[in-house]
Amino acid sequence: MNGVCERPNSHTGAHGSAVLIAAVVLIVGAGAVLQARRRRLDVRRALALVLVLGAIPGLHAVWIRRPDAPAHLPDAARAVERFESQVAGFAVQHDDCVEVVRRGCEACDPVLWFARPHRRLCASGTARLVVQRDSIGSGCALRDATLTCGEP
């Protein structure tokens, strides 16, 4: 959300993206030339054209390349839902009295707030939630009273 960064998704090759951008620019450009030749290009149309042409790289990222693009959305949502439900289930099991051990997963923090909106301060909790690198992608494993998420 910081901006529309070009973070390529592994499913989409850079070669295919370049071809797509070139094709769209070519089609829109040809349309513009045709319109101008017929002398029917007014200011509103010209403005719309410039706007769309300028937005193509960003729109390509938003609709195709980013992990939140429609094609990749189900995978991303599934991973988040799995992690969130594992954490929420574990917290409910232990009456929301859980000690959270953070080991390098900054992106997990907001999901933890969402999974446990009522965070109680516990004096003597025995349940431990260990959150490590790539916890959202890898999921969690339960062993005794410890839920370990991600990879060390």
Added chain:
Amino acid sequence: MSAAIVFSIPALAAIIALGWAVDRALRAGFASAGFARWPLRFLTGLAVMFLFALHPVAAIVALTPAAALRWRDRGRPVSSDALQGPRDEAVALGALAVLATIAAIRAATPLYWDEFVWLAKSRIEQGGWGALRGAALDHGAGVFPPGYPLLWSLAPAWLTAPWHRTPLAIATWWMLVTAVALWLWSLREALEASAMREGVARSSVALAALMLGATPLLVVHLRASYADLPVGLLAASIALLHARALCAATPLPHLLAARCVIAVVLVGLKDEGFVHLAAVTLTGLAAGLIARRTRIAWENLAVLAAGAIPLVTWRLLLARHGVTDADHALGACALGDAPGLTGAMAKHAIDLTSWGVLWPLALGVVSVSVVRRGGPPCVVRALSTTMCAMVATTLLALLCGPERVREFAFGGSLLNRVLVQLAPLAIGVVVTAVAQIPPREAATA
């Protein structure tokens, strides 16, 4: 996704019914607002619920002046339908449908950082009416971040059916669609004040929708549960309706009621809402005084006062319970950072991947329009001035906020989010400026 939207309809209908009752009782005249009558009634219901949730006294303070005005005007006709005549709303409704569809292509679960934060608080409110207010005013409850306005978290909880596990992200879709509808309607109203041909107004609304739906970062925000785009759309709506009131030949009472309702919701969503509201209304106040039109000046004061009710109530409650909104506390201004901050904002605005050419285009069109012979038309002048005031107050708020805010501005996502809040009005300025240019055949005749 579509099934989940259907499940949220009963709660939506109940809030609209409340808004309809208030509209009827106070003769707000929203029946004159065309397709925006239902979004306005939804916001009215939401605003009344929100004020009661904050404190019943806040609701009484807000409703009493409206009831007094209704009593004073009891003999007059309700609205100004006859003044406006029938309008072709097909383009605006089509644009709304397209933008709503884009917004619906989202995950039912949160994916972005702040979505989790906002919707975690919604989950607290799902525990029962007033649960979030109680938790937010209790240090021990650990609500994060402390002291933030509540409405963006309350609304999803109120919109989700208790008998169905409706995803909270769906409820924010309704909020977003409402804000887009009001923005399109307000734009249509502002274009109306320019007395242009019907075809130009239609194509201008379509151009505005294209600018919103084809700007990459705005598309991302359309599909997310962030509050920044709704805040921007609602602030722009107030500015556009003010321009309509300032430049119209006849007074349109329902526009004032609409602006007051939008102001309450805008301030309830985010602290930045009041910054934008102050910029819009104080500019409007100055415009009214300069034009010697006391009615315009009073209207802007009324809208500012409406927005101040939730702000003051919430701040008093926070102070009483010893909770501080540390992220948005104003202090000594770091004016030395002004050039750097302005430069950083400009750098963000010209990032092609995020913004396309929206901001360079907006700056170019507005500059040409303002310096043209004879000066800009009334609506363009009003909107351009408001835009400058909004940018200036936003920068001032960043400079006078805590150090952490500036760190976040220079190194984080804050400036792009501020630009998202400013973009809907920038689009409004561009569209109204371009609408003044005569069509090709008329220009060459």
